[in-house]
Amino acid sequence: MVLAGGRSSRLGGTPKALFRTEHRADGHSSTLVGHMVVDLLELGLTSDDVVVVGPEDLPSMPVLRTREDPPFSGPAAGIVAGLDTLDRARPTPDWTLLLACDMPAVRPAVVALLNAAATAPPEHRGIVVIDDGRLQPLAGIYRTDALREAVRDQPSVNRSVRSLVGTLWDAELTLSGVTDDVDTWDDVDRFGLLPPRD
Template sequence: MTGTAAGPAATAVLHAVILAGGRSSRLGGTPKAGLRRDGTTLVERTVDAVREAAGVVVVGPGDLVLPEGVLRAREDPPFGGPAAGIAAGLRVLEALPPARWTLTLACDMPGVRTAVELLLDAARTCPGASGFIAATPDGRRQPLAALYRSAVLHEACAGRDLAGRSVRSVVRDLALREVPVPEIATEDVDTWDDVQRHHLS
């Protein structure tokens, strides 16, 4: 994975937008992205889960420590919400060779690697779909563990004021195929109980 040029456009089949710009209000402002398990931060774990990507951008504060080669973006306005964060990430990725697919991930799901692997498997077996969205056994769809055809995601975000908008409201009309994932794959970290349950510090 690299955040810079990745060879001819034909080889750049995957980009990833990772959101790490929330207020972490239920953690008293402690940034989720910097929580660690076994010495690795949540944002580092999420970047590692998308190592197949030709370009990765993390949307969040400028002082967030990121792995080498990962691009940065900030939603406008700051704390403008996840939809605005995706739009900001897409703008930065426009500097790279185009990719067929774009992953959108929140950085606070410790088990997201499993979801990423299942989403990419789905795209390989059904390449004509508009996109794929992780769905847990109880039927919950997670648009921040999803794989979108890049052109479709760009069109959904283009020319719209996305500040304060939810991702669900932006992608709800897209024909996304559900990909069953285990519950642990999209469990997020919102509270200190979640921190303890996922063995973070």
């Protein structure tokens, strides 16, 4: 699940998901959200495995799409919407990966999370990345049944991810520099991103 529905307030409302990166192998630019979707598909997920939660004007992508309700009501509401969409599209997977769309260097964390989930003991319900001492709940993988139970009958609008799924974090992966995100114009410059196309 890729969450791409934020207001990007520290970027003056310019959608983070639409900043472009030139990290693709063919040298062409891709939006941040498109770059993440390509990474997930290259890592073996299928179009029905991936849902992007965000506005309707995001670029066309060969994956499931939905929107948090109401729009701009936060990542916790996005998780609920994403789970509903995945539940309708495919058999329930054992694990659900949660990712924010604005982490250009996150692919090594995704690989590590998928590998950790494949070998996790049954009692583990959630594995999150600790990156340079910071816990990153939107770079985490959660047992789907436990995640669904955590959000069931809970308010999600304008609620923090920590308060919604924090009880599931019982394993951690310590990594460095892979979940740095794009919050400010300094971050845009640091990652060498290009502005969204008009």
